[in-house]
Amino acid sequence: MSGVTTRPFRRLVKELNPGAVGLVVSEFVSVEGMTRGSQRTLEMMRFSEEERPYCVQIFGYDVARMTDAALMVQDFGADIVDINCGCPAPKVVKRGGGCELMRQPDHLKEIIRSVRKAVSIPLTIKIRAGWDEESRNAFEIARMAEGEGVEAVAIHGRTRSQLYRGDADWDLVQEIAEVLSIPVLGSGDVVCRESAKERLKGKVAGLFIGRAALWNPFIFSEILHDQDSRLKGNFDLMLEVLFRYIELLREDFQESSCGGKFKQLASQMCRGALWRKPLLTMNTIGEHEEFLRRVRDGAWKPKGIVEDDVSSEERIDSCDQFATN
Ligand SMILES: Cc1cc2nc3c(=O)[nH]c(=O)nc-3n(C[C@H](O)[C@H](O)[C@H](O)COP(=O)(O)O)c2cc1C
Missing domain, CATH: 3.20.20.70 (Aldolase class I)
Structure with missing residues (x-):
């Protein structure tokens, strides 16, 4: 793709x-x-x-x-x-x-x-x-x-x-x-x-x-292996995957190109995570990493009630937009 x-x-x-x-x-x-x-x-x-x-x-x-x-x-x-x-x-x-x-x-x-x-x-x-x-x-x-x-x-x-x-x-x-x-x-x-x-x-x-x-x-x-989804609702596992992705991105891309690629995965994968929306407002991979560390260490708490999800329809729309570029 x-x-x-x-x-x-x-x-x-x-x-x-x-x-x-x-x-x-x-x-x-x-x-x-x-x-x-x-x-x-x-x-x-x-x-x-x-x-x-x-x-x-x-x-x-x-x-x-x-x-x-x-x-x-x-x-x-x-x-x-x-x-x-x-x-x-x-x-x-x-x-x-x-x-x-x-x-x-x-x-x-x-x-x-x-x-x-x-x-x-x-x-x-x-x-x-x-x-x-x-x-x-x-x-x-x-x-x-x-x-x-x-x-x-x-x-x-x-x-x-x-x-x-x-x-x-x-x-x-x-x-x-x-x-x-x-x-x-x-x-x-x-x-x-x-x-x-x-x-x-x-x-x-x-x-x-x-x-x-x-x-x-x-x-x-x-x-x-005919298994249930491991990721659904498993926010610790999401964090683990994201930290590994940051490492892999840094091996191949300049710091300035990593943020956008990182957000592409994070936006699609982290449905249901209260930290997803704030994460996506940040642009550099350094900011993403720092924020996710705070989430992992329990130093970040959501302010008030945050609702977050992305419907499958929204996801498909974003793919459509890509294809018509
Ligand atoms: C963002 C994006 C980029 C894609 N780029 C390619 C591509 O470079 N080559 C290709 O054969 N198909 C490409 N596709 C099509 C996919 O390979 C696939 O055939 C299509 O998305 C349907 O499968 P899916 O429902 O599993 O996504 C792309 C699809 C998307 C959404």
Whole structure:
């Protein structure tokens, strides 16, 4: 997830769910930035050995740049290269990338053929149900990709027009999984063990978990081991996770960039904590850390009655806003 699955976040999730995360994926990385030597873009590929198997997702349009970027991913030591064919953001689709590739199947085929020929590591693609209701072509794209030697297909069962609204179509994921002989994985609305069980049906080979990893970073092991949520109402555990996240963020980012990334997790994860709102009014990671120490040591007490929660609707809205940037 762009802006979310940085190395610190992926490491946190791996640490909190020992043995339960089958695969982590980088933020999507622009092939334009990569092939033009942008340092910031190249840094987005950085990973730690304990993250393996590790996949880098690339996005773009130009066949030669997509191919060069895939080779760079391979040389960088990643285990899998994935092509983003699902991003709905105008700034991406206007330049031909993301979900726009689903509207240009011949061009996508050319990209896949060229990348497949160039790299020896597994190649996967991530698609949506289609561009809109009138052009739901996930099936054709998945079949074409299989024919071109792609090793697995991940499907987010919403169209580009839907963004994140409505329900993801898991019947579609299951139908495609029935027919293809390569692994088909699904994405969309896996938020707890019940929703995971419901979706991991038939020949579906695996589940991708996106937003719910921010709401509950323990979700992977809870699904695998069929456990109740450990985090709900457990404010000490929330604090423990946040302190560890601060450490991991500081290893990768400058002090000035840590605050925003920290708040992204804290705002989603710390529902019900009376200290959530005051925490979110602070901007620097130093302030966050200092405040959380006071909370942990019992030196902070809420003034008066504070109500705090964030409805799932609000959370989904914030994701929508992100996608339309
Ligand atoms: C903030 C945000 C950023 C995302 N960035 C990417 C991305 O870079 N690549 C991608 O394949 N999907 C991306 N997605 C889509 C998710 O991978 C996933 O398919 C979608 O959110 C549905 O799954 P979920 O309900 O588990 O979140 C993003 C989603 C969100 C909310």
